Amino acid sequence: MPVLNEEGYLESAVRTILDQDYQGDKQIVLALGPSSDRTNEIAESLAAEDPRVSLVPNPQRDIPIGLNLAIGASVHPVIVRVDAHSELTPDYTRRGIEALRREGAANVGGVMRAAGATPVQRAIAAGYNSPYGLGGGAYHLDGTPGPAESAYLGIFRAEAVAAVGGYDPYIRRGEDWELNLRIRNAGGLVWFEPALGVTYWPRASFGNLAKQFFATGAWRAVITARHPKETPLRFYLPGMLVLGLALSVMVLLLQIIGALPWQWWSIVHFTPVAYLAAVLFACTRLPGLRGSERVLGLWALITMHLCWGTGFLWGLIGGAGRTVDKSRM
Numbered sequence: 001m002p003v004l005n006e007e008g009y010l011e012s013a014v015r016t017i018l019d020q021d022y023q024g025d026k027q028i029v030l031a032l033g034p035s036s037d038r039t040n041e042i043a044e045s046l047a048a049e050d051p052r053v054s055l056v057p058n059p060q061r062d063i064p065i066g067l068n069l070a071i072g073a074s075v076h077p078v079i080v081r082v083d084a085h086s087e088l089t090p091d092y093t094r095r096g097i098e099a100l101r102r103e104g105a106a107n108v109g110g111v112m113r114a115a116g117a118t119p120v121q122r123a124i125a126a127g128y129n130s131p132y133g134l135g136g137g138a139y140h141l142d143g144t145p146g147p148a149e150s151a152y153l154g155i156f157r158a159e160a161v162a163a164v165g166g167y168d169p170y171i172r173r174g175e176d177w178e179l180n181l182r183i184r185n186a187g188g189l190v191w192f193e194p195a196l197g198v199t200y201w202p203r204a205s206f207g208n209l210a211k212q213f214f215a216t217g218a219w220r221a222v223i224t225a226r227h228p229k230e231t232p233l234r235f236y237l238p239g240m241l242v243l244g245l246a247l248s249v250m251v252l253l254l255q256i257i258g259a260l261p262w263q264w265w266s267i268v269h270f271t272p273v274a275y276l277a278a279v280l281f282a283c284t285r286l287p288g289l290r291g292s293e294r295v296l297g298l299w300a301l302i303t304m305h306l307c308w309g310t311g312f313l314w315g316l317i318g319g320a321g322r323t324v325d326k327s328r329m
Contacts, residue, residue: 002058002066003043004033006084009201010042013084018050022093029073031058031066064167064175071158071166079156081176086112086153087199096155099145099193106160106188107180109151110196121204123296126289127304128202132282134304148192149232150180155196160188172320173219181230209303214311221315238309239316244271245306279305 003010010030017028030043032055047053056073058066071079078100080093092110099108114129116122127133154176164182167175180190203209217238224231251268254260283298314320 001028001070001082001084002031002033002063003035003039003084004061005035005037005039007035007038007042010039010084011046012087013082014046014053016087016090017080017082018052019090020088020093021090022097024097025076026052026093027074027076028053029070030055031070032056033058033061033066062169062172064171065169067175068166068169071161074158077158079154079158079161081153081156083153083200085201087201089197089199092196092198093155095195096193099191099196100155100157103189103191105191106157106183107151108155108191108193108196109148109153110192110198111194112152112198112200114200114202116202116204118204119293120206120296120300121202123286123289123293123300124202124204124206124209125200126286126293126297127300128200129288130282130286130301132279132285133301143192143194145191145193145195148180148190149184150177151190151192152176153198154180160186163188171219171223173216174223178223178227181227206299206303209300210307213304213307214314217308217311217313218315218320219311220308221312222320224312225316235312238305239312240309241271241275242306242309242313244268245275248272 001013006013014028014030017026020026028050030047030053032040032043043053043055047055054073056069058069067081078097080096082088096108096110099105112128114125116125160183161179164179164186167179171178184190203212220235221239224235248268248271251260251265255262255265279298279301282301283294286294286297286301289297
C-alpha cells in the first residue's frame with residue numbers, strides 16, 4: 001500500500017486487511033511517503049501493534065516507486081495491492097486467490113464501489129460508479145467474470161509482476177493499466193472477478209478532484225503515446241471534447257466581433273449544445289443521489305470530463321513530466 005497524507009483513512013484501510021478471512025500467512029507492507037499530517041505516526045502505531053505490518057520509506061512519494069519498494073520488501077508468492085482510500089470486504093483475499101488459481105490468471109481484480117460521507121463526496125462517488133463518469137471500465141460496474149484489459153488494484157502472482165519488471169517508476173498515474181498491459185503482452189491473463197468488492201473513498205472536494213483528474217489525464221497521454229494501438233477510443237474522447245468546446249468559444253468570439261459569418265461557422269457550436277444535453281441526461285442517471293445532490297453530481301461529471309481532457313492535451317504536448325497529483329499534498 002503506497003501511503004501519503006492519509007490520516008483520515010489509513011487505519012480503517014489497514015484493519016480491513018487484518019480482518020480478512022483468508023487463512024494463509026499475511027504481510028502488510030506500507031510504503032510511506034513524506035506525509036505532512038499524522039499518517040506516518042498512525043502507520044508506526046499499527047506496525048507496533050501487529051507484527052504483520054511492516055514499513056518502508058518512499059521519500060520520492062510517487063505511487064509506482066512506492067509499490068515497487070513495498071513489493072521488494074514482501075516475501076509471499078501472491079501480491080495484493082491495496083489503496084489507502086479503500087476498504088476490502090472480509091472475503092476479498094480468499095475469493096481473489098481462489099480465482100487466481102482457478103483461472104490460472106496472472107492478476108485478478110474486482111469491483112470498485114465508490115462511497116461518500118458528505119454530499120460533495122457522494123456526488124463524486126456517483127460519478128465514479130457511473131459509466132458516464134469514468135467511461136464504463138468493467139471494474140467500475142458489476143458485470144460477468146472474464147478476461148479484462150486491466151484490473152482495479154489487483155491480486156497478482158508475484159512471479160508475473162517480476163517477469164515484466166514491476167511497475168514503471170516513470171508513470172505517475174495510470175500505472176495499473178500500464179502494468180496490466182505488459183502482463184497481457186507477456187501472455188498473462190488479467191481476470192475480472194465481480195464477486196470481489198472494494199469500497200473506495202474518492203476525493204472529498206471538487207478542487208482536489210480537478211487536480212487528480214488533470215494529473216491522471218496528463219499521464220494517460222504519456223501512456224497513449226507509448227501504446228497508441230492498445231489504447232481504447234474512450235481515452236481520447238475527453239481531449240476531443242475540450243478541443244471542441246475551445247473551438248466553439250473562439251468561433252463565437254470571432255462571430256461577435258464580425259470576423260466570421262454566423263451561417264456556416266455556427267456548426268461548431270453543436271459540440272457544447274450536444275455535451276450539455278448529454279451531461280444533463282447523465283446526471284439524471286447517477287446512482288444514489290437525491291434532489292439537490294444531482295446538481296453536485298452534474299458538476300462532478302463536468303469536472304471529471306474537462307479536467308481529464310485538459311490534462312490529456314497538456315500531456316500530449318509534453319507537460320506530463322512536470323505534472324504531479326497535488327490533491328493529497
